[in-house]
Amino acid sequence: MIxxxxxxxxxxxxxxxxxxxxxxxxxxxxxxxxxxxxxLPTYKQFIYSYKISFENLIKLFMALRLFDNLNSLLKTKEHQSLDEIKNKDSLPKRIVK
Incomplete structure (x- = not known):
């Protein structure tokens, strides 16, 4: 489920x-x-107004040793070759009979 x-x-x-x-x-x-x-005002702004820089958000996760949360954020997809990626959205060639 997405x-x-x-x-x-x-x-x-x-x-x-x-x-x-x-x-x-x-x-x-x-x-x-x-x-x-x-x-501290930056932290309070994050808690109450939901505004924070990405860098400060990472600092908070690191300070609390929530490394698993950061690892899942940095997870990358595995891709095939560059040609497969380029051809992924192309239509198949017409078959001649």
């Missing part, structure tokens, strides 16, 4: 993951911000 999310839903999911893990690790918001090397 799950489709809007960008806002993805960010909200990231907030939930980060806030849950922060609480599990018994860190205050300012402690996590310090550990991630981001300003």
């Amino acid at each position: 799950e489709l999310y809007t960008p806002l839903e993805i960010i909200q999911k990231a907030v939930k993951i980060i806030e849950t893990e922060r609480k599990v690790q018994k860190l205050q918001q300012k402690e996590l911000a310090l550990k991630a090397d981001i300003p």
